[in-house]
Structures are given as structure tokens and as C-alpha cells.
Amino acid sequence: MPPRATTPDLPHTQADAGLKGAPDRPPAGTVTQADIDREIAGLHAAHPESGVHPLRDFPPYRSSRLRHPRRALVAVRDPDAAELTGPVFGVTDVTPLDADLTRRHLHEPLGERITVQGRVTDRDGRPVRRQLVEIWQANAAGRYRHQGDDHSAPLDPGFTGAGRCLTDDEGRYAFTTIRPGAYPWRNHVNAWRPAHIHFSLFGTAFTQRLVTQMYFPGDPLLAHDPVLHAVTDERARQRLVAAYEHDLSVPEWSLGYRWDIVLDGPAATWTEEGR
Amino acid sequence: MTPTPAQTIGPFYGYALPFTGGGDIAGGGIVVHGHVYDGAGVPVSDALLEFWQADAAGGLGGAPGSMRRDPVTGAVAGRDPASFTGFGRVATDADGHWTLRTVVPGNGYISVCLFARGLLHHLYTRIYLGRDSFLDSLPPERSRTLTPVAEGRDIYRFDIHLQGEKETAFLDFG
Numbered sequence: 001m002p003p004r005a006t007t008p009d010l011p012h013t014q015a016d017a018g019l020k021g022a023p024d025r026p027p028a029g030t031v032t033q034a035d036i037d038r039e040i041a042g043l044h045a046a047h048p049e050s051g052v053h054p055l056r057d058f059p060p061y062r063s064s065r066l067r068h069p070r071r072a073l074v075a076v077r078d079p080d081a082a083e084l085t086g087p088v089f090g091v092t093d094v095t096p097l098d099a100d101l102t103r104r105h106l107h108e109p110l111g112e113r114i115t116v117q118g119r120v121t122d123r124d125g126r127p128v129r130r131q132l133v134e135i136w137q138a139n140a141a142g143r144y145r146h147q148g149d150d151h152s153a154p155l156d157p158g159f160t161g162a163g164r165c166l167t168d169d170e171g172r173y174a175f176t177t178i179r180p181g182a183y184p185w186r187n188h189v190n191a192w193r194p195a196h197i198h199f200s201l202f203g204t205a206f207t208q209r210l211v212t213q214m215y216f217p218g219d220p221l222l223a224h225d226p227v228l229h230a231v232t233d234e235r236a237r238q239r240l241v242a243a244y245e246h247d248l249s250v251p252e253w254s255l256g257y258r259w260d261i262v263l264d265g266p267a268a269t270w271t272e273e274g275r
Numbered sequence: 276m277t278p279t280p281a282q283t284i285g286p287f288y289g290y291a292l293p294f295t296g297g298g299d300i301a302g303g304g305i306v307v308h309g310h311v312y313d314g315a316g317v318p319v320s321d322a323l324l325e326f327w328q329a330d331a332a333g334g335l336g337g338a339p340g341s342m343r344r345d346p347v348t349g350a351v352a353g354r355d356p357a358s359f360t361g362f363g364r365v366a367t368d369a370d371g372h373w374t375l376r377t378v379v380p381g382n383g384y385i386s387v388c389l390f391a392r393g394l395l396h397h398l399y400t401r402i403y404l405g406r407d408s409f410l411d412s413l414p415p416e417r418s419r420t421l422t423p424v425a426e427g428r429d430i431y432r433f434d435i436h437l438q439g440e441k442e443t444a445f446l447d448f449g
Contacts (some may be wrong), residue, residue, distance in 0.1 A: 019423060036359070048416050052277060052278050052279075052280050053278075053281050053395075053396045054278050054281060054282065054283075054395035054396055055395065056282060056394065056395050056396055058395060058408075061283075061393070062282075063283075063392055063393030064393050064395055065314070065393075066313040066314035066393070066438055067313050067314070067319070067391055067392075067437050067438070068313050068393075068394065068395075068435070068437065068438060068444070069398065069437060069438055069442055069445050070314075070438055070442065070446075071441075071442055071445075073398075073445050073446060073447035074417070074444050074445070074446050074447065075446075075447050075448075075449065076409060076446050076447065076448050077448075077449060078297070078409060080379075080382075081448065082327065082328065082329055082382060082384070082386050083327070083386050083446075083448055084336055084401065085327075085335040085336075085337070086327055086337070087327055087341065087360065087361060087362035088338065088339050088360075089339050089341065089342075089420060090340065091339075091341065092339055092340050092372050093339055093341065093342045093343060093344060094344065094346065095344050095346055095438075096347045097349060098344075098349065098390050099287070104310075105358065106411065118298040122276075123276050123277075123278055124276070125276050131431070134291055134292060135291065136287065136288055136290060136291030136292070138287075144287040146287045146289050147322075148287065148291065149287060160290050160435060161290065161291075161292040162291035162442035164291075166375025189309070190362060198282075198284070198285065198287075198288065198291070200284075200288075200292060206327045206386055206388065206399075207399075207448040209397060210279065211281060211282070211283075211284045211390055211397060212279060212280060212281050212282040212285045213283075213285075225284060227395070228282070230282075230395045231280045231282075233358055234276075236277070236280050237280070239277070239280065240279070240280055240282065249416075250372045250442055259298045261279045262276045262278045262279050263278065264278035264279075265448060265449075266448055266449055
């Protein structure tokens with residue numbers, strides 16, 4: 001029996017299926033991975049062309065059930081909408097060290113050192129220049145530095161798991177970090193999230209806001225993850241998986257991944273002038 | 276080009292996204308606060324709200340510096356009061372509650388982008404402190420969800436309901 005998690009029972013808002021599990025707290029119910037896989041297959045068959053984004057109502061991801069609107073979104077087609085502009089960030093909002101998650105503490109983190117880099121563009125292919133990119137992730141053992149994470153994997157005193165940078169004039173970003181571990185959660189019995197890095201991105205317009213997750217190629221858990229599979233289109237899911245590029249690996253130092261990001265949503269035409 | 280799909284923000288963004296003073300866009304104006312509720316009426320304790328708004332004169336240019344850093348320690352140094360960034364970011368507390376301090380935007384509404392564990396793709400809504408043709412085009416039971424309740428001098432309450440009878444009107448910009 002693994003050691004008991006020190007976290008007491010979480011409040012009801014956190015004790016539902018969305019949080020990670022300590023092994024001594026079995027998930028409620030008896031839903032198996034095979035049950036979830038069947039639910040996913042059924043929804044994929046029912047929604048073959050549901051667009052690039054995940055369905056907000058995706059019952060295999062149990063936490064989505066009470067957290068999606070049932071009414072249709074209201075269309076706003078106003079050329080003066082404030083959302084066609086958006087927040088700007090600059091060199092005062094980041095420090096150069098923020099892009100290297102391995103150099104934030106007295107000790108270096110344990111794990112496989114990696115670099116993740118890519119280009120952020122809008123859906124017309126224009127680079128998103130000098131905008132904020134933020135990331136967060138679990139440590140190499142699959143544990144987040146967060147009091148709500150009671151997975152019985154060790155914290156790493158050398159790793160917080162948060163980073164940020166500004167894109168350059170070509171829309172490029174780059175981070176140095178360690179490969180995060182997979183971890184269990186309580187969506188169903190024996191549920192595991194594939195290794196992933198959370199990304200947060202801004203465009204020139206608030207409508208282009210994106211929060212998403214980057215996955216790693218070849219991860220066997222990708223086939224079973226209801227969060228990833230809420231994106232019902234196979235090609236769209238593939239766009240969430242980074243590419244390993246050997247030329248981006250640094251000899252005797254780090255493994256290189258590339259992940260390009262395309263922001264959805266309209267922007268005001270004046271932003272073409274150079275923001 | 277085909278966009279990159281969204282994914283849920285999950286529950287563990289705490290060390291990365293919220294920042295000290297994130298809900299203090301500007302002083303001397305109004306306080307807007309409220310809860311986020313799920314479809315069972317339970318407060319959502321791990322939502323993240325972002326706000327984008329015009330300045331008091333209606334200007335939408337914003338400014339850098341919302342999360343200005345101390346270059347020595349890397350810690351958040353706070354906004355420059357002389358600069359109106361127009362951007363705010365607040366995580367709900369254990370009670371599902373959030374608070375924003377700002378000024379009334381010249382165009383009459385504050386734009387809101389909502390993220391939460393369990394929400395696979397973020398949602399937009401608006402806090403209307405004035406009126407416009409879009410608000411007026413909505414049926415009353417929907418426009419009501421975009422209109423905060425005045426609780427006192429310069430204090431407004433704006434609850435967000437993700438689902439259910441009181442469901443907030445969420446917006447699509449195409």
C-alpha cells in the first residue's frame with residue numbers, strides 16, 4: 001500500500017472526477033477505461049465533423065458535464081467589438097530567465113531536459129509578434145506544485161513548472177524545461193493523463209485567446225485520454241502533438257521538440273498595420 | 276491555416292497564470308464581483324477569469340505592464356498606475372468568488388473570458404455597465420445575465436452560471 005496522501009478530503013467542488021487521485025482514494029463508481037473508450041468511440045462516430053475545437057459537452061470527461069452551457073452561444077458580428085482588440089504585453093512583463101524552467105531554483109530539476117519551440121500565427125498565417133506565451137506542467141514524476149495535487153509522487157525542489165516568454169518578430173517562442181511525467185486522475189478507474197504541457201496564448205485580439213495542451217509523440221496514453229479526445233477530429237487532435245526534431249536536440253544536453261500554434265478567431269483589420 | 280484546438284485549463288494553473296494585483300486594473304472607480312456556478316449551482320473554485328476593457332474614454336489600445344516584473348527577483352512588481360493596461364486576470368477563490376477593481380469603460384462593457392477545469396474550450400461573456408444595440412437585441416432573460424446588479428455605491432455583483440436556468444449568455448465572435 002503506498003503511503004497515505006497528507007491532503008485531507010477535498011471539498012466537494014474538488015472531490016469530483018476532475019482531480020488527480022491518490023492510490024488510497026479509489027475513484028467513485030466502477031467505470032473502466034474500456035467503458036470510457038467505448039463512450040469516446042460513440043461520440044466520435046456521432047460527431048465526425050464537429051470542428052477543430054473540443055466539444056464542450058463531452059461526458060467521457062466527467063467534469064465537463066456540469067460545466068458547459070446548454071444554450072447556443074450568441075453570435076456577435078460587430079466590427080467595433082472590443083474583443084477584436086486585446087491586451088498587449090511587453091518586455092516589462094517577463095524576465096529572460098522565465099523561459100528556462102530548469103534554472104529557477106538552487107538545484108536543477110530531475111528529469112529529461114527538453115526544449116520546446118515553435119511559431120505562433122493567426123489563421124491567415126500572419127506571425128503573432130511580441131505576444132505573451134505562458135506554460136505550466138507537472139514535474140518529471142507527474143506531480144504539480146499545487147496543494148490540490150495529492151498524487152503520491154515526489155515534489156521536486158528544483159522545479160516549479162511555470163514559464164513565460166514573448167514571441168519574437170517572426171512569432172517564434174522557445175522554452176527549456178524537463179519532460180513532464182504522466183499522472184493518474186479520478187475521471188474513471190485507472191485513469192491516466194498522457195504527458196502534456198499546458199500553453200496559454202494571446203493574439204492581437206481577445207477573440208484569439210487560446211489555452212491548450214501540448215502532447216508528446218508516441219505516448220501510448222494518447223489513445224485513452226478523454227480530454228484530448230473531446231477533439232473529435234483525428235487531424236485536429238494530431239495538431240496537439242509536438243514533433244520530435246533531432247536537429248533541435250543539443251548534443252550532450254537536451255532533446256528538441258517543435259510545436260507550431262495557429263490561433264483561431266477574428267481580429268480587427270487595423271491590427272494588420274503592425275501590432 | 277487550420278487553428279490549434281483548445282483544451283481545458285485544468286485545475287493546476289496556479290503557479291503560472293494568476294498574478295498579484297491581477298484583479299486591480301485601476302483604482303478609484305468601481306468594484307465588480309461575483310461567483311461562478313456550475314449546472315448544479317455549486318460554486319466553481321478553480322475557474323480563471325480574464326477581463327479586457329476600454330479605458331474611461333473608450334480607448335482600446337491597452338498598454339504593456341499588467342504583470343510587470345521586478346528584474347532583480349522576477350517577482351510581480353505591480354502595475355504602473357500611470358499606465359492603463361485594460362487587462363485583468365483573477366482566479367476564483369475556494370468559495371468560487373472573484374473581485375475586479377477597475378473604471379467604467381467608455382464603451383459600456385467589460386469583456387470576460389472564462390476558463391475552468393471541466394470546461395474544454397473557454398467562453399466569452401460581457402459585463403454591461405451601459406447599454407448598446409447588441410444588449411438591446413437580446414431577449415430580456417438573456418440580457419439580464421449580462422447586466423450586473425448594483426449593490427451599493429460603485430459596487431456591482433455579476434454572477435456567472437455555466438449551465439442551468441440562470442445560464443449566462445455566452446458569446447461567439449466567429
